[in-house]
Amino acid sequence: MKAQIIFAAALALAAPAGAETDLKCEPLKPGARTIKVSRMQPLRREKAWLEGSPKSVVLTACDTRGMKTEESEYDGKSLRIKTAYGYKEADEARALCVTLKSDAKLTTTFSGEARSSLDDFCRRSRKKDFGVALVYDRSPSGGDPLQAGDKESQRRPIRQIFRLYNTKGFVTEELAFDPGMNLETRTIYAYDKANNLTETSVLDFEDRQLSRETLTRDKRTAVRTRSTYGESNELRKKTVYEDREDGTLRRETRSAYDSGEQAISRSEIYCDGKGRYQKELVYDADAPEPAREFAYEYLLDGKGNWTQERKARLIIYNGNRIADTQYAPEITKREIQYY
Numbered sequence: 001m002k003a004q005i006i007f008a009a010a011l012a013l014a015a016p017a018g019a020e021t022d023l024k025c026e027p028l029k030p031g032a033r034t035i036k037v038s039r040m041q042p043l044r045r046e047k048a049w050l051e052g053s054p055k056s057v058v059l060t061a062c063d064t065r066g067m068k069t070e071e072s073e074y075d076g077k078s079l080r081i082k083t084a085y086g087y088k089e090a091d092e093a094r095a096l097c098v099t100l101k102s103d104a105k106l107t108t109t110f111s112g113e114a115r116s117s118l119d120d121f122c123r124r125s126r127k128k129d130f131g132v133a134l135v136y137d138r139s140p141s142g143g144d145p146l147q148a149g150d151k152e153s154q155r156r157p158i159r160q161i162f163r164l165y166n167t168k169g170f171v172t173e174e175l176a177f178d179p180g181m182n183l184e185t186r187t188i189y190a191y192d193k194a195n196n197l198t199e200t201s202v203l204d205f206e207d208r209q210l211s212r213e214t215l216t217r218d219k220r221t222a223v224r225t226r227s228t229y230g231e232s233n234e235l236r237k238k239t240v241y242e243d244r245e246d247g248t249l250r251r252e253t254r255s256a257y258d259s260g261e262q263a264i265s266r267s268e269i270y271c272d273g274k275g276r277y278q279k280e281l282v283y284d285a286d287a288p289e290p291a292r293e294f295a296y297e298y299l300l301d302g303k304g305n306w307t308q309e310r311k312a313r314l315i316i317y318n319g320n321r322i323a324d325t326q327y328a329p330e331i332t333k334r335e336i337q338y339y
Contacts (some may be wrong), residue, residue, distance in 0.1 A: 025066050034335075037059075038333040041055040059071070070082070083137060086134040132162050188201045198214065211228060212228070222243040226241075249271045251269065295323075310331050
């Protein structure tokens, strides 16, 4: 149960270390065993757009806690990247630190100069509560053409993500180490008194800020705001979520800014009663009128989750909105196997 609380609390950011730091599967009800997402290449027949064939596919396998166990990315039908994930907690995580130290002794003098940053972490944190996520490359080339088919290299993790927990079981710090046990990034999480995540900061190996994200909530107006800042603490993105009384999303407003914090684009997305995107208005910079409008349509499975999303551009003519048949829609298919 504790592991479920721990992982559910963590909000992973896309860090320079790569997408492997995003360990959670998409939260679906009921829980998903596998999720296959295909971005289609639409095919035009006369005035209609057919879904066509997949141009990219991501297949994700999930455990019962909603954590990734495997992820494969395809270009069309060709496997490009395959990643596997393993998790260790408490005594198993501490035992891993001991194993790493023993392995290092075989190849170094293990003097102060020879110690890796991962060994330093293990020494500092041996009495703390922490877990670790192990990320493995299972790509056809093993991630390195020189190591293609090298089973031994595929047994070693390409990334080890150590996660420190507070007394309530929430992640407070996340450290990602490369195959040489050198620190790549350090992510710090902050919470309010109700254990809601309020801030996430991603730092490099020298503790320089790479990005920072803040989350604020206004219970009175049912508004949540997520703001993303860059290396110099400049505002780069802001998303405002407005919820209905039942908690479903009513409207989502996304804004993007340049390095001088000047607005460069804004999107207003309106949702249906289930919180699914229905209409999107796209504005250039701070223009008062939208430059483009999109409509969303869905096909649903028996669980109420969508299996196809179609995003089509509209033409506004004499106050009427009609589909732009000259513009290919964005079509995404999703195949879900449930527990």
